Amino acid sequence: MLEEIIYLDNGATTRMDKRVLAAMTPFFLETYAAATSQFGYSMGIDAKDRLEEARNTVARELGAAPEEFAFTSGSTESSNMALKGVALALGERKGKHIITTSIEDFPVLHSVRVLEKRGFSVTYLEVDELGRVDLNRLSEAMEPETILVSVQMANQEIGTLQNVASVGAICRERGVLFHTDASHSFPRVPMDVRELPVDLVTVTAHLIHGPKGVGGLYVRKGTPLVKWMDGGFQEFNLRGGVENIPGAIGFATAIELVTPEETSGLQVMRDQLIERLLQIPHARLNGPPELRLPHNVNVSFRFVEGESILLHLDMRGFAVSTGSACFSRSLEASHVMMGIGGDHERAHGSVRFTFGRFNRPKDVDAVADAIAEVIERLRAISPLGKQ
Amino acid sequence: MPLPYSDIVMDHFRNPRNVGRIDNPDAKAIEGSPACGDMVAVYLKVDPDSHRITEVSFESYGCASNIATASIITEMAKGKTLEEAKALTWKQISKMLGGLPAVKVHCSVLAIDSLRAAVENYEERHGLVKERKPTTVEVVRRRLKRVMNPMVGLDLVRTRLVRDITVADGRVQVALSLCSDHQFAVNIREEIMEKIEPLWDVHEVTVQFDERALSELPVVQ
Numbered sequence A: 001m002l003e004e005i006i007y008l009d010n011g012a013t014t015r016m017d018k019r020v021l022a023a024m025t026p027f028f029l030e031t032y033a034a035a036t037s038q039f040g041y042s043m044g045i046d047a048k049d050r051l052e053e054a055r056n057t058v059a060r061e062l063g064a065a066p067e068e069f070a071f072t073s074g075s076t077e078s079s080n081m082a083l084k085g086v087a088l089a090l091g092e093r094k095g096k097h098i099i100t101t102s103i104e105d106f107p108v109l110h111s112v113r114v115l116e117k118r119g120f121s122v123t124y125l126e127v128d129e130l131g132r133v134d135l136n137r138l139s140e141a142m143e144p145e146t147i148l149v150s151v152q153m154a155n156q157e158i159g160t161l162q163n164v165a166s167v168g169a170i171c172r173e174r175g176v177l178f179h180t181d182a183s184h185s186f187p188r189v190p191m192d193v194r195e196l197p198v199d200l201v202t203v204t205a206h207l208i209h210g211p212k213g214v215g216g217l218y219v220r221k222g223t224p225l226v227k228w229m230d231g232g233f234q235e236f237n238l239r240g241g242v243e244n245i246p247g248a249i250g251f252a253t254a255i256e257l258v259t260p261e262e263t264s265g266l267q268v269m270r271d272q273l274i275e276r277l278l279q280i281p282h283a284r285l286n287g288p289p290e291l292r293l294p295h296n297v298n299v300s301f302r303f304v305e306g307e308s309i310l311l312h313l314d315m316r317g318f319a320v321s322t323g324s325a326c327f328s329r330s331l332e333a334s335h336v337m338m339g340i341g342g343d344h345e346r347a348h349g350s351v352r353f354t355f356g357r358f359n360r361p362k363d364v365d366a367v368a369d370a371i372a373e374v375i376e377r378l379r380a381i382s383p384l385g386k387q
Numbered sequence B: 001m002p003l004p005y006s007d008i009v010m011d012h013f014r015n016p017r018n019v020g021r022i023d024n025p026d027a028k029a030i031e032g033s034p035a036c037g038d039m040v041a042v043y044l045k046v047d048p049d050s051h052r053i054t055e056v057s058f059e060s061y062g063c064a065s066n067i068a069t070a071s072i073i074t075e076m077a078k079g080k081t082l083e084e085a086k087a088l089t090w091k092q093i094s095k096m097l098g099g100l101p102a103v104k105v106h107c108s109v110l111a112i113d114s115l116r117a118a119v120e121n122y123e124e125r126h127g128l129v130k131e132r133k134p135t136t137v138e139v140v141r142r143r144l145k146r147v148m149n150p151m152v153g154l155d156l157v158r159t160r161l162v163r164d165i166t167v168a169d170g171r172v173q174v175a176l177s178l179c180s181d182h183q184f185a186v187n188i189r190e191e192i193m194e195k196i197e198p199l200w201d202v203h204e205v206t207v208q209f210d211e212r213a214l215s216e217l218p219v220v221q
Helices: A016-023 A042-062 A073-088 A105-115 A135-141 A164-174 A245-257 A260-277 A306-315 A335-341 A344-348 A362-380 B007-014 B064-077 B082-086 B090-096 B104-124 B136-146 B183-198
Strands: A069-072 A097-101 A121-125 A146-151 A175-180 A199-205 A215-221 A283-285 A296-301 A350-354 B028-030 B039-046 B051-059 B162-168 B171-175 B204-208
Touching: A016 A245, A042 A199, A069 A073, A069 A245, A073 A105, A073 A146, A073 A175, A073 A199, A073 A215, A073 B028, A097 A105, A097 A344, A105 A121, A105 A175, A121 A135, A135 A164, A135 A199, A146 A164, A146 A215, A164 A175, A260 A283, A260 A296, A260 A362, A296 A306, A296 A344, A306 A350, A306 A362, A335 B136, A344 A350, B007 B064, B028 B104, B039 B064, B039 B104, B051 B064, B051 B090, B051 B104, B064 B104, B082 B104, B090 B104, B136 B162, B136 B171, B136 B183, B171 B183, B183 B204
Parallel strands: A097 A121, A097 A146, A146 A175, A175 A199, B171 B204
Antiparallel strands: A069 A215, A199 A215, A283 A296, A296 A350, B028 B039, B039 B051, B162 B171
16 A cells, blocks of 8 residues: 555545635534524634534535525435425426436436336436436426426536526526535535526535535525425524534535636646546547536546556556446446447446545646556456557 | 455465366356356366266356356366256355355355256266256246355345245246345346246246335245
């Protein structure tokens, strides 16, 4: 094991920034009271004030009013809350049809699958080779019973940015609610709900050097949503449970530390790495070259398998991820890789590299050199790709 | 930091033995798994009098467990007779490798299948094959013993996942005690199809799930 690894799996989670930890610590040790009403004792009032400050920060970043943003335990909870909450609110009253895409992340995908078992019908929009939703298909899929459309801002594996503005416009036109999972893009890809016709937005802290276990849901004023996590009246009675104030402070601090300059730096590394990797024979970029997450690179190498690549890179001190079936918990190839091409081969040799704050420009050449060597080595023992 | 693989597995993964192709092999086979995408090729040189394997090599388009298993079986098969090589079981091999994570056993079975297929390829070419037998429930059951239950790394039959097998007019139906939305349902179905579909007199394979079954796989042996 090498002393320090070069971590290129920031799309899975990130190292927390020390400044985030420093901002959170007092709320474990000093101002640890639960947020109370204004008639409570002073430590509780102080805690409440700081929670609301954190909420203001996150809401401002989204262009939302503070009372339109509820903290949750992360993006999985947020998406469950949005999809199941709308289904419970409108299923009997308006209809039982939901539209989403075939390449959503699991919180959305598995929430709608559960709803399907409970009598809802779901349309899974197919995407093109670059992972983009066809807006005409979306319009065609709309039915009088459609209550909700859920299309992600950015794809977790191949980085594709969806045209959510147009998706939202189509939904607005038909009076259908629109949810977007912005976990992987927020706040590096800016969004403003005053301009974007969206009703529900999932966000999370741990992908931007914030703490794990905190995220949130933007809920546009007036959106019908049945409370899903029953308990006390916290979070505007949208989610019960004592507020995770250190987490909320951590999330807000993490947002404040993300700057456009930093994101541009990640994008430079992204583009340099793509250029280097595509010099390797039989390498192919997954997802679009430009309209993609600023920190995401995903390349498939033919004739070799992802878990083997990953292990060899680990031995050389690099952390990456793959869409190969051999690596997945269900032994199925990545549904995203299958969704954009439908062939196992592309998933089998796919590698995702995701940059973060603690990467340095020299990491690009280091990982590109290492992967070139590993691919050559594995191709030498592969039965494919030879005469 | 403990890796899920033993030192022996990692050693064979890092430095696989007997890699590459043999020029003019006496037999070869490529086995692939559409379910996970792995492929293994095995090449043999066989002494025509003693039927002993004199040379053996492999190539792999697969994961660590696949590469390591293929590597170690080439070591084990060398010098063995065809019959001895065919009799190698994944249990012996897994033991030689210092164990494999349950979920990765199926990747290693593919390497063993490939060695068997190469031996059978030699037997076919040299007129050593006996008559083709018709597929029976027992034949299907034996094949299902090579499909792994990824929860425990033991086969489907042994872990009592196979509720019923019917064989009629080239149609094979396998009923499982597993619900269709189990984590491994898709994988297990594809593996079953892979093992049963190639039988010479089978033209349709269906796998039935049981929605009443718990979504956990039984762990009993």
